[in-house]
Every structure is written in structure tokens, then in C-alpha cells.
Amino acid sequence: MSPSNTALNLQANWQPLCSTADLVAGSGIVALAGGQQVALFYLPDTEQQVFAIGNRDPKSGANVIGRGLVGNLGGDLVIASPLYKQHFRLSDGSCLEYPEQQLPVWPARVQGERVEILG
Numbered sequence: 001m002s003p004s005n006t007a008l009n010l011q012a013n014w015q016p017l018c019s020t021a022d023l024v025a026g027s028g029i030v031a032l033a034g035g036q037q038v039a040l041f042y043l044p045d046t047e048q049q050v051f052a053i054g055n056r057d058p059k060s061g062a063n064v065i066g067r068g069l070v071g072n073l074g075g076d077l078v079i080a081s082p083l084y085k086q087h088f089r090l091s092d093g094s095c096l097e098y099p100e101q102q103l104p105v106w107p108a109r110v111q112g113e114r115v116e117i118l119g
Contacts, residue, residue, distance in 0.1 A: 014109070014117070014118055015117060015119060016111075016114045016116050017031040017033060017038065017040065017052075017115050017116065017117055018031050018040065019113055019114060020112075022115070023040065023042035023115065024042060025042055025044050026042070026043065026070055028040060028041045028065070028066040028068065028070070028079070030055050030063070033117055034119065036054070037054070037055035037063050037066075038053070038054065038055060038117065039054070039065045039079070040052055040108065040115060041053070041070055041090060043070065043077065046077065050110055051077070051105070052105060052106040052108040052117045053065060053090060053106075054093065054103040054104040056103075057081045057083055057084070058101045058102070059081070059084045059086060059101065060083045064081065064082050065079060065081060065088070068080050068082050069082070070090075076089050076096075077089070077091065078090060086098055086101065088101075088103050090105075091105070092105060106118055106119050
């Protein structure tokens with residue numbers, strides 16, 4: 001597939017999740033995408049600005065990741081689960097303390113007044 005076809009294909013798969021007015025800087029909110037809860041973290045001082053990661057904590061099974069605390073560990077932006085305090089990289093969903101734990105992640109972007117994920 002040529003780069004222009006790839007760009008068109010990717011553009012067609014972006015889906016809006018919420019408005020930028022719904023976001024809270026340095027914090028998370030939760031939205032539904034295809035029946036799955038997605039935690040969105042708005043970090044306006046970073047290059048990417050919005051990160052989308054699964055909301056279900058793999059250790060407890062509870063949908064709480066969107067309530068976690070954002071931090072920086074070893075140069076990685078992370079979210080700390082509010083229940084067991086394990087840290088997940090916002091970039092790839094991997095867990096720092098338990099490598100067998102993984103959260104799904106989606107590419108996310110701000111388009112005007114909309115927040116969208118690729119999926």
C-alpha cells in the first residue's frame with residue numbers, strides 16, 4: 001500500500017470519543033469505544049497531549065485506571081493503578097512491576113474540538 005493510501009485508510013478509522021471540553025489537564029476521564037472502556041489522559045505539556053489506554057486493571061479486574069495518578073518513572077510517562085499501585089506506561093500499556101500485565105493502548109489525537117482514537 002502506498003503512503004497516501006495508508007494515510008487515507010488511517011484517517012477513515014479515527015473515531016471521536018469526546019470533546020476537548022471534557023478533558024481535565026493532568027487527569028483521566030473514561031469513554032466507551034466499541035463497548036470497551038478507554039481511559040483518556042490529557043497531558044497538554046507533552047508532545048502527544050492525549051493518551052488512550054484500557055480502563056480495566058488486569059490485577060483486580062476493576063475499571064479504575066482512569067482514576068489513577070499520572071507520573072514519570074525513569075523517563076516514562078505512567079499511570080498508577082489506584083488499587084494496587086502498579087505503574088503502566090502510557091506509551092505502550094506495559095506494566096513496570098509485573099511484565100505479564102498489559103493494558104491495551106490506542107493512538108489518540110486532538111482534532112479541533114474533538115478527541116479521537118484510532119481503532
